[in-house]
Amino acid sequence: MTTQKLSFIGAGNMASAIFGGLIDSGYPADHITATSPDQGQLDALKERYAINTTTDNAQAVRDADVVVLAIKPQIMKDVCAPLAEHLSHKPVIVSVAAGLKVDTLDHWLGGGHAIIRCMPNTPALVGEGASGLYANARVGAEQRETATRLLEAVGIVEWVEEESLLDAVTAVSGSGPAYFFLILEALEAAGVNRGLPLEIARRLAIQTAFGAAKMARDSDQDPAQLKRNVMSPKGTTEQAVFSFENAGIKAMFDDATRACAERASDMSDEFGSL
Ligand SMILES: NC(=O)C1=CN([C@@H]2O[C@H](COP(=O)(O)OP(=O)(O)OC[C@H]3O[C@@H](n4cnc5c(N)ncnc54)[C@H](OP(=O)(O)O)[C@@H]3O)[C@@H](O)[C@H]2O)C=CC1
């Protein structure tokens, strides 16, 4: 495992999911720095993870090997511009921001940087993340390997060779945890409507999702076949599955992921002006 110095600019949901997962996987906390304007938030993170913290972004990047930009896309430009003069040692830049393109980030940071765009997801916090990565031409094989190893410490990594595909990654896995939480929310409510106490419905729904995901990940059979294996002819499951299919569930996922990917692309225009 690499022990490079990592600095996270922004210490919110996504940053803490990644550094929390890294620390759980054995990464030395004293090699991790996180920044935020909120001293109270930093104190809590220092207490919980024993990482280095500062409200000074410039200080955090000055001797970092890898700088992870984990702030909202709408403030990225304002946060990047003052960092440019502190990046002459050319750390690898990893941006987790939805929508913002590598060329835009490079321009804001003064130019000439090795930049990796990463679309992670919050299950990184429990070591079960899924990240899509794209690198600009300045990123060398060793730097790719570093990014792969860092993100593999908190889940799976898939590289894409076209930047536009990161919008599709966002639509499937970046935003994806919210779809599955929505399904859990709906299934537990349906369980309550069928007469189960909430806590029992919740535990059954969560364990069923977990078991199904584990089966799908570990099985040689594709999800369609695993679904058919549960659907006994003239049994109970087909009633539910036919009901979902008649309601257009596949078209709903198609529409939802299109809207999500389009929003990622629009964000590049909305927040990515040079
Ligand atoms: N949440 C998710 O599931 C995913 C998010 N992402 C991307 O991750 C990025 C961060 O999102 P998320 O973690 O959800 O957002 P959060 O709001 O949770 O985190 C952003 C953090 O940045 C801090 N911040 C604000 N201004 C500055 C500054 N000038 N310097 C340093 N830190 C600052 C915020 O502090 P304060 O709250 O005090 O303003 C906040 O803690 C976004 O670009 C998003 O697109 C990518 C994949 C998944």
Ligand SMILES: O=C(O)[C@@H]1CCC=N1
């Ligand atoms: O909703 C968002 O914009 C971010 C990016 C992917 C997940 N959360």
